[in-house]
Amino acid sequence: MFLHDIGIIPRGDKKSEPNPDASKITNLTRRGFVVGSSLFVVGVTLAGCSRYEEPKIDPDSLDLPAAGPSPLTEVKGGDATPALWIAIEEDGTVKITCHRSEMGQQVWTSMAQIVADELDADWENVEIVQAVGHERYGDQNTDGSRSVRYNFHRLRLAGAAMKQMLEEAAAIYWKMDPSECEAELGKVGNSQNSDTLSYGNLAKVAAKLQVPEEKDIAVKDPKDWRYINKEIASLTIPKITRGEGTFGIDVDIPEMVYAVIARPPQLFGKTGAVRDEKALAVPGVLQTVKLPDATPPALFKALGGVAVIGSDTWAAIQGRNALEIDWVDGPNASYDSETFADQMVQTAKRSGTVRRKRGDVAAGLSSADSRVEAEYYAPHLSQSPMEPPAATARWDGDKLECWACVQDPQATRQTLSDLLEIDKENITVNATWLGGAFGRKSKPDFVVEAAIIAKEVGRPVKVTWTREDEVRHGYYHSVSAQRMEAGLDANGKCTSYLHRTVFPPIASTFAPGMDVPTDGEMGLGATDVPFSMPNLQVESGNAKGHLRIGWLRSVSNIYHAFAVQSFAAEMAHAAGRDQKDYLLELIGNARNIDPADEGATYPNYDASIEEYPIETARLSNVVNVASEMAKWGRSMPSGHGLGIAVHRSFLSYIATVVEVAVSPEGALTIPGVWLAVDAGTVINPRHTRAQMEGGTIYGLSNALFGEITAKNGAVVQDNFPSWRVLRMGEAPRAFEVQIVPSNTAPAGVGEPATPPAAPALTNAIFNATGHRIRKLPIIGASGSRLSLPTEETA
Amino acid sequence: MTITLNINGKDETVDAAAGTPLLWVLRDHLKMTGTKFGCGIAQCGACTVHVDDSPTRACITPHDTLEGSKITTIEGVTGGAADAIRSAWIKNDVPQCGYCQSGQIMAATALLDENSNPSDEDIDAAMSGNICRCATYMSIRRAIKEAAGDL
Numbered sequence: 033m034f035l036h037d038i039g040i041i042p043r044g045d046k047k048s049e050p051n052p053d054a055s056k057i058t059n060l061t062r063r064g065f066v067v068g069s070s071l072f073v074v075g076v077t078l079a080g081c082s083r084y085e086e087p088k089i090d091p092d093s094l095d096l097p098a099a100g101p102s103p104l105t106e107v108k109g110g111d112a113t114p115a116l117w118i119a120i121e122e123d124g125t126v127k128i129t130c131h132r133s134e135m136g137q138q139v140w141t142s143m144a145q146i147v148a149d150e151l152d153a154d155w156e157n158v159e160i161v162q163a164v165g166h167e168r169y170g171d172q173n174t175d176g177s178r179s180v181r182y183n184f185h186r187l188r189l190a191g192a193a194m195k196q197m198l199e200e201a202a203a204i205y206w207k208m209d210p211s212e213c214e215a216e217l218g219k220v221g222n223s224q225n226s227d228t229l230s231y232g233n234l235a236k237v238a239a240k241l242q243v244p245e246e247k248d249i250a251v252k253d254p255k256d257w258r259y260i261n262k263e264i265a266s267l268t269i270p271k272i273t274r275g276e277g278t279f280g281i282d283v284d285i286p287e288m289v290y291a292v293i294a295r296p297p298q299l300f301g302k303t304g305a306v307r308d309e310k311a312l313a314v315p316g317v318l319q320t321v322k323l324p325d326a327t328p329p330a331l332f333k334a335l336g337g338v339a340v341i342g343s344d345t346w347a348a349i350q351g352r353n354a355l356e357i358d359w360v361d362g363p364n365a366s367y368d369s370e371t372f373a374d375q376m377v378q379t380a381k382r383s384g385t386v387r388r389k390r391g392d393v394a395a396g397l398s399s400a401d402s403r404v405e406a407e408y409y410a411p412h413l414s415q416s417p418m419e420p421p422a423a424t425a426r427w428d429g430d431k432l433e434c435w436a437c438v439q440d441p442q443a444t445r446q447t448l449s450d451l452l453e454i455d456k457e458n459i460t461v462n463a464t465w466l467g468g469a470f471g472r473k474s475k476p477d478f479v480v481e482a483a484i485i486a487k488e489v490g491r492p493v494k495v496t497w498t499r500e501d502e503v504r505h506g507y508y509h510s511v512s513a514q515r516m517e518a519g520l521d522a523n524g525k526c527t528s529y530l531h532r533t534v535f536p537p538i539a540s541t542f543a544p545g546m547d548v549p550t551d552g553e554m555g556l557g558a559t560d561v562p563f564s565m566p567n568l569q570v571e572s573g574n575a576k577g578h579l580r581i582g583w584l585r586s587v588s589n590i591y592h593a594f595a596v597q598s599f600a601a602e603m604a605h606a607a608g609r610d611q612k613d614y615l616l617e618l619i620g621n622a623r624n625i626d627p628a629d630e631g632a633t634y635p636n637y638d639a640s641i642e643e644y645p646i647e648t649a650r651l652s653n654v655v656n657v658a659s660e661m662a663k664w665g666r667s668m669p670s671g672h673g674l675g676i677a678v679h680r681s682f683l684s685y686i687a688t689v690v691e692v693a694v695s696p697e698g699a700l701t702i703p704g705v706w707l708a709v710d711a712g713t714v715i716n717p718r719h720t721r722a723q724m725e726g727g728t729i730y731g732l733s734n735a736l737f738g739e740i741t742a743k744n745g746a747v748v749q750d751n752f753p754s755w756r757v758l759r760m761g762e763a764p765r766a767f768e769v770q771i772v773p774s775n776t777a778p779a780g781v782g783e784p785a786t787p788p789a790a791p792a793l794t795n796a797i798f799n800a801t802g803h804r805i806r807k808l809p810i811i812g813a814s815g816s817r818l819s820l821p822t823e824e825t826a
Numbered sequence: 827m828t829i830t831l832n833i834n835g836k837d838e839t840v841d842a843a844a845g846t847p848l849l850w851v852l853r854d855h856l857k858m859t860g861t862k863f864g865c866g867i868a869q870c871g872a873c874t875v876h877v878d879d880s881p882t883r884a885c886i887t888p889h890d891t892l893e894g895s896k897i898t899t900i901e902g903v904t905g906g907a908a909d910a911i912r913s914a915w916i917k918n919d920v921p922q923c924g925y926c927q928s929g930q931i932m933a934a935t936a937l938l939d940e941n942s943n944p945s946d947e948d949i950d951a952a953m954s955g956n957i958c959r960c961a962t963y964m965s966i967r968r969a970i971k972e973a974a975g976d977l
Contacts, residue, residue, distance in 0.1 A: 136923030136960045265919060272924035273912045275860020275900030279925060282859035290854065315843040344854035345863075346846045418864050418872060418925040418959050467862070467925025468959045499865040718919055722965065726922055729961030752869040752957065761950035763963035 086229060089205055091236045096204065099242040104193060107246055109186035110170030114194035114243065117147055117187065119161070124218055124232035126153040129161045131169035132179040133439050134268060135417075135466035135473070136726075137782045138719040139179050141267045145259040145715055146184060150191030150251055153231070154218035155259060160267060165441025165461040173440040175474045175583060176637065177682035177780025180715055184778050188251045193244050201237035202229045254713075254775060263718040268465070280437025280464045281422035281496060288424065288492040289318060291485050292348040295337035295505050296359050298367075298745035299579055300326055304358035306338055311354040316347025320355070321488045323481070328363075328544040330580045332447045334481045335505055341489055345496050364745040367578035369412065369511065376513035376575055377407060379534045384571035385548075388559045388632035396528030396567035400519025404606045408516070408595040409807040412740035413509035414755055415584050419467020420502040425482035426492035431458045436479045437466040444476035451480055452487075470730070471583035475507050503755045504747045507582025508740055510535045511575075512591040516599040519567075524607025526618060528567040531599075533558050533592065540577030547574040549588075551633040557592025557681065557787060559632040562648050564620025570632070579742060585730055589681040589787035594735075594808065597677035597791035601798065611795060612659050612676050619678075622649035637683055643777055644683045650710045651678055654687035654772060657708035661768055662689035668800075671695060672703070675795025677788035682780025684711040685772075688728060688788040690764075692796040698817035700797070700810075702732070702764040710772035712779045721769040723781045728767075731789025733758035739809045749813070756813040829893050833858070834902025842889060849873045849884035852899060860900040860928050864957065871956030874929035875899050881936040900928035907938035910973035918969045922960035930956050934970050942977045944970060 102113040119127040128147045132139045140160045148158050163169055171182055195215045202220035203210040212223045219228040254261070271277045296303060308320045321339040338355055342348030397403065423436035432454060438444045441461040449456040466473055478495055486493040497505075512535035519528035537553055539546040549572040551559075559570050584590070597615075604614030624645040627634040636644060655678045659665075662674055671694045678687040689706045707724050714720050737756035741748045749755040794805040803820055811818065828841045833856070842851050852858045852875075861884055864872030868883040875884045876898040911934050914920070921927040930953070937944055937952040944952065949970055958966070 134923075136921070138919075138922070265916070266921075268924060269919055269921050270916055272921045272927050273915045273931060275858075275928045277924065278859070279862075281863060282853075284857055284859070344842065344846070344850050346850040346854070347843060349866075416959060418870070418923070418957065419862070420864075466923060468923045470959070496863070499867075499870075722919065722922060722962070725964050726961040729963065730959070733961070751867055752865050753867075757957055757959060758961065758963075759955075759957060760953040760963045760966070762954075763961070763967075765946070767964045 084227065086233060089229070089233050089237060091240060094204055094237060096237070096240050097242065099240060102243040103245045104189060104243055107186050107189055109182055111168065112186035112189040112193065114190045114197065116168065117190045118151065118194050120231050120235035122232045122235070124157050124230055125159055126151065126157050126231065127159050127161050129163050131163040131172050133174040133441070133463050133466050133469070135174065135439065135469040137723060138266050138268070138716065139174065141264060141719065142180055142715040143183065143187060144267060145264055146187040147191040149257055149259040150188045151195050152215050152217060152258070155264070157218060162463055165445040165463065167442065169442070172442040173474065175439055175471060177782040177784065178637070180778045181639070181683070181780065189246060189249055192249045192251045194238070196244055196249065197238040197241045198231055198234045200241055201234040204237065205229065260715055261713065261717070264716055266719070278464050279419050279467045280435065281419055281467070283424040283435040283464060283494060285424060285426060285492050288494055289489065290342050290345045290348045291339045291493050291495045292345070292352050292498060293323070293337050293339045293481060293495065293501070294352050294355050294357060295335045295501065296362070297504070298362050298364045299330065300328060300362035300364060301745065302360040302362055303336055303338060304360045307356040308338070310356070311340055311351040314347060314351045314354055316343040317351035318342060319489065321485050323484060330541045332475050332477045332480060333451060334477060334484055339485050341485070341493065349498065362745070364578045367742050367745040369741040372578070373409060373511065373513065376511070376534045377409065379573040379575065380407060380513045380515040380532050382573065384532050384534070384573040386569060386631070387554050387572050388568070388570040388627055388630050390630045391567035393528050393530050393567045393569040397517060397519040397530065400528060401522045402520045402606065404518040404520065404603050406516050406599055406602055406806055408514045408598060410512050410591040410594055411738070411808060412511045412579065413584055413734050413738045414503050414506050414740050415470035415472035416502060416755065416757060417466070417468025417470055417472055420497040420499055421473065421478035422494065422496045423479040423482040424492060424494040425479070425486035427487055430454065432483055433460040433462070434479050434483060435462045435464055436476065436482070437464050437469070437473050438476050438479060439466065439469050439474040444479050447476050447480060448483055452483055470585040472506065475582055499752065500750045503749050503751060507541065507580040509584035509590065510538065510581045510588070514591065514595040516595055518599070518603050520603065520607055524609055526565045526603055529563060529565050530569050530571070531558060531561065531596065532571040532573060533595070534573035534575050535588070535591065536575045536577035536581050538581050538583065541580050541582060545576070547576045548572070552635050553588040555627070555632070555634045555636065556588035557596060557679065558588070559627045559634055560646060560680070561596055562625055562646060562651055562680065563618045565618070578745065579747070585727065586681060586783040586786040589679065590731065590734065590790065593677065593679040593787035594790045597679065597788065598794055598806065601675070601795040602804065610665070612655060612664050615676065615678060616652055616655055619648050619652050622652070639683055644779065646680060650685040651680060654678060654685045654708040654710055657770055657772060658687035658689045658706050661708065661770055662691070662704070662706035664689065671800055673796045673798070673800025675792045675797070675799055677791035677795060679784070679787045681784040681787050684709060684779040684781060684784040686784050686788055688785070688792040690792040690796045692793065692800050694797065694800045694818060698820050700818055704766040705764045706768050707785065708770045708772060709781070709785070710774055711781050712774050712776040714771055714781070715778065717771055720771055720781045724769045724785045725767050727783060727785025728789045729758060729763060731786040732793055735790035735793055735808055736762070736811050737809050737813060739812060754813050827890065829890055831889065831892055831897060832895065833897045834899060840889065844890055845888045847885050848875065848887045848889040848892060848897070851889040852884060858899055858901055862925055862928055864926065870926070871929040871933060872926050874932040874956065876903065876932060876936060879936070879939065881933050900932060903932060903935055906977055907973070908935045910976045911935050911938065911969070914969035914973035914976065918965050918972065920962055920965040920969045922962055926956060926958045930958065930966055934966065934973070937970065938974060938977065943974055
């Protein structure tokens with residue numbers, strides 16, 4: 033009927049039958065992981081044997097030991113109880129619940145790889161069930177590049193525990209010792225004869241058995257992995273090539289009507305007089321709904337304005353165009369991003385709050401043989417996933433059900449409960465596929481809008497954001513100004529380093545007036561700087577937010593890596609040294625760094641610094657690997673240059689070398705990119721490579737073209753011509769990725785390729801042209817080439 | 827107003843307001859959601875369909891100009907080029923989120939239908955109207971060349 037296919041996806045290219053219950057997993061009891069009913073007998077021909085007919089097991093005929101509660105509810109990472117994650121049907125289908133949101137990072141596939149490997153399931157039989165938002169799954173916030181890191185251990189346990197229970201079920205049926213039974217690829221065999229029992233046949237018995245304790249569960253030795261760390265094809269892509277699969281904007285439920293919203297141009301602007309006669313005269317427009325004005329803090333509230341309800345999306349859009357609304361200025365009416373940029377640059381010139389300190393920077397700078405100084409500026413950015421935000425809401429009395437492309441269905445449910453003041457138990461949030469997200473869809477304001485409007489209209493409503501809505505009313509990547517100062521000794525070696533960073537914090541979206549960069553943001557590339565000079569100081573300066581500030585792929589790492597890695601190259605230039613050699617010297621000897629030793633409050637991506645230390649050896653290694661890949665130091669044609677940057681973020685280490693070619697007229701192309709990544713244990717190398725390409729090009733796009741500005745409190749850009757993103761012809765011609773083999777704990781891959789992209793690019797432009805870029809974007813929305821300095825200044 | 831449109835070889839009766847773009851007729855009226863909304867102004871290519879075999883932006887094409895035309899969407903595109911493109915897309919795991927990929931596949935299929943051995947420049951020209959924010963451009967280029975080789 034509706035959403036029939038968001039939960040289940042078949043193997044290979046076969047089509048699945050609609051399954052109306054695909055997302056209804058709430059009926060599964062904690063131990064009742066058996067669903068499905070059809071009688072099924074497996075006939076298997078074993079090589080060299082006569083035909084073996086697998087007997088159909090009747091669980092009631094067996095004398096099963098009593099089982100107590102699951103001992104796996106609170107292992108590292110959360111609940112590993114097999115029934116929460118795995119349902120085996122009688123036909124052998126293995127349904128694996130994915131509680132993270134699929135947005136192109138192939139999390140359906142990676143989560144399934146982990147479970148299926150330890151379960152020793154036949155990959156051909158694996159299907160995914162998308163979880164609703166619920167606390168029982170633990171963290172569902174699909175951001176921070178942490179789906180694998182948070183769930184690797186417990187999903188391995190869940191799969192391995194399930195496998196042991198299937199083996200035990202077979203042992204009971206065969207009246208053998210469990211040690212004589214061994215599972216492999218969806219069947220259990222034994223050491224006494226050639227009989228096998230399929231998982232589908234054993235599942236009902238296994239369901240009644242005691243879940244083992246963590247200490248009694250044997251996970252595989254990595255050398256025995258069948259799916260983990262293997263190039264397994266995506267579970268979603270065959271459907272995508274047929275236009276199947278349901279994104280948030282594709283949801284269709286009976287009686288549904290369509291809404292678009294005219295929102296106040298300024299954050300916290302108010303809706304004055306509304307004249308909707310012309311809107312109501314548009315064919316297909318059904319009604320208008322005035323939303324309550326938004327008040328600080330922004331949180332994930334609806335922004336206010338007027339919704340137009342139509343019998344299709346086009347009618348609603350046309351109706352909105354015909355609305356006449358008197359907007360009333362709010363507290364951000366005077367915000368002008370250009371003026372504000374000047375203020376931030378001034379703030380960066382003044383002493384700030386010390387966030388990390390080693391030695392005495394002031395003394396070091398004043399006694400240095402030479403000084404290097406630079407200021408960097410990076411603008412607001414929009415996440416702009418190809419699917420704009422969209423949400424559908426349906427009320428049934430006091431019960432609310434929503435379908436939406438959200439990165440965190442659990443937080444969405446909590447937000448709806450808080451803002452609409454309804455009991456959480458009365459809210460169901462279904463996560464659809466996400467047509468990209470990049471942080472935008474971790475903010476469920478659009479679901480709140482749908483819920484408010486559906487209640488008012490008395491029918492199910494789908495709210496669609498147009499591209500203009502998405503560009504003008506986002507949660508923007510923060511604007512930033514940074515000042516760097518360095519002191520070099522007589523040999524050009526850096527002895528003192530000062531980094532001062534100024535930006536409106538994301539916290540300003542959640543607490544009115546909050547203008548102090550947080551420890552979390554400072555730890556994204558500023559306080560965790562891995563350099564070894566004797567005097568080092570990291571400072572922050574305050575800045576207020578005037579737009580909604582939010583997360584964007586890799587967050588503060590973008591501007592911090594831009595400044596730090598550009599400045600490393602500027603120091604190298606001042607010292608007359610090779611960029612790559614100087615970068616390795618700045619990083620220094622192999623050691624582990626804890627910024628807390630030097631006064632920083634450092635969250636380390638919510639991971640322990642013992643399990644995930646900052647290892648300079650891994651940084652230096654990726655620098656060397658990427659340099660070798662790019663043949664660093666090779667002679668370049670005129671107008672060509674190589675640039676390098678290295679950055680640790682989301683616990684992964686990435687070095688990127690970019691080659692640019694700049695024509696005498698300033699036309700810029702990117703002949704190649706070479707990237708080395710050390711992300712610890714990697715679940716799927718081919719999808720990791722895809723994230724490295726995608727994350728890098730996302731960063732290149734932002735650096736070359738991306739800029740959101742505001743005048744009179746309102747965002748100026750509105751769609752892809754004025755908010756420009758990188759296209760096919762502008763993409764690198766060659767892109768090589770090398771994954772450093774590692775058996776350490778898994779780290780992030782979705783975001784960490786983005787931060788080094790911009791400084792690798794600007795360092796390459798410097799080496800090609802002698803032109804140093806300190807202000808982004810490089811080309812901008814309407815430009816077609818670099819504006820190169822005249823010969824005197826270059 | 828009621829008109830008949832030929833979509834994927836089948837006649838469909840549609841009752842939508844005059845001037846409604848084909849995109850919204852497909853998505854909201856016919857529930858064919860494989861064709862995507864990305865920008866509404868023919869800048870991103872997510873809505874690409876074929877009208878009489880030519881790649882066309884459904885978001886700016888009024889449906890009532892298409893009576894008598896042959897409309898093909900991602901759900902119905904078939905033939906040598908489409909099969910080769912789909913198979914290369916799957917083999918190379920081209921899509922990430924997949925949202926723009928209906929449009930990418932329709933544009934790439936139209937390219938190969940016209941030109942069975944496209945150069946890098948041909949690919950740039952045919953595909954630069956299709957934005958992918960996941961930046962699958964490298965994979966798209968690889969897969970188009972592979973599909974061309976399979977034709």
